[in-house]
Amino acid sequence: MEAMKPGVQESDACLKPMAQTGAPPGACDADQTSQRRARILAAVEHLPALPAYVFELDRLLSVSPVDLKRVSTLVAADPALAVQVPRMCHAPLWGLSQKVFNIAEACILLGAARLRTLVLTTHLLERLGQELPASGVRAFWQHCVLTALLSQQVALATSATPPEEAYLGGLLHDIGALPIMLAAARELPDSKLPPLEGPDETLKSEQEMFGIDHCELGCAMAIHWRFPASLVAVLERHHRPEEASREADLVRIVAAADRFSRARGYALGVTSPILHPELEMTAEGCLRACLPALDARRCRQIALVMEEALLRFTQKEFCPGFPF
Numbered sequence: 001m002e003a004m005k006p007g008v009q010e011s012d013a014c015l016k017p018m019a020q021t022g023a024p025p026g027a028c029d030a031d032q033t034s035q036r037r038a039r040i041l042a043a044v045e046h047l048p049a050l051p052a053y054v055f056e057l058d059r060l061l062s063v064s065p066v067d068l069k070r071v072s073t074l075v076a077a078d079p080a081l082a083v084q085v086p087r088m089c090h091a092p093l094w095g096l097s098q099k100v101f102n103i104a105e106a107c108i109l110l111g112a113a114r115l116r117t118l119v120l121t122t123h124l125l126e127r128l129g130q131e132l133p134a135s136g137v138r139a140f141w142q143h144c145v146l147t148a149l150l151s152q153q154v155a156l157a158t159s160a161t162p163p164e165e166a167y168l169g170g171l172l173h174d175i176g177a178l179p180i181m182l183a184a185a186r187e188l189p190d191s192k193l194p195p196l197e198g199p200d201e202t203l204k205s206e207q208e209m210f211g212i213d214h215c216e217l218g219c220a221m222a223i224h225w226r227f228p229a230s231l232v233a234v235l236e237r238h239h240r241p242e243e244a245s246r247e248a249d250l251v252r253i254v255a256a257a258d259r260f261s262r263a264r265g266y267a268l269g270v271t272s273p274i275l276h277p278e279l280e281m282t283a284e285g286c287l288r289a290c291l292p293a294l295d296a297r298r299c300r301q302i303a304l305v306m307e308e309a310l311l312r313f314t315q316k317e318f319c320p321g322f323p324f
Helices: 005-014 030-045 052-061 068-076 079-088 103-128 134-158 163-172 177-187 199-210 214-224 229-237 248-263 283-290 296-314
Strands: none
Touching (some): 030 177, 030 199, 030 214, 068 079, 068 103, 079 103, 134 163, 134 177, 134 248, 134 296, 163 229, 163 248, 177 199, 177 214, 199 214, 214 229, 229 248, 248 283, 248 296, 283 296
């Protein structure tokens, strides 16, 4: 396996704090914004590629029955996963009392959904989340995992797109926010990006501070990492699904799930769920906004599915594990 640290350090150098360049913290003039944009994009260019087996694991874990022998072999070949997978079995959240040291047994106990999330989050956090506060990283992944689960449920209910693609799109839709969160933590320590604004306001705030928003940046990262075209479309258009010219059904499904997650308080930068009165509060409202072709009856039915999924998520019934 290729070493992770050199790539991460090289990326970090591109995002050195403004204080080292003599620029005033929080400055938002055109020159500073342009410099921040250049540093963030340079960091993306220096990100090491995700190993091919990450997507192979995701494919294996999205089908039934799961080929546990092949999964265990791939997990064992990755040093980080080989440590994380057995350790997650000891987390109090899952109520698994026995000590587990065998990777195959750990894969069985965790289950495909938890393991699937663990694979992707472990690798992304190694590259992008090392310098962020644990509470911010946890809030980020809570939002993404809930969006993934909601997307999967909507895909199953509509049959508009494969549910495994919807899950992956929901899980990764906001990865462009991680470099922005990292840049904000380093360059704007006293500044906070408003996490619960509507989608248009969020993108506007990011553009004003960094000259780029998390959708544009996520698209650049997806292309750099050679993600499938369907994922590129989701990362680029999930805040403006009406502009999606390809994979429109998938983009609209993830957009609805993202809005509902945000509306219920599971948003970037939020460490505990708080309802936000200015966003669409109901699943039905989010579906109408993002999937206008749904008739009223189907919209109500799928809204109930989303509400049930949210309830199960908050009760940890099918909440996948986090690698922290």
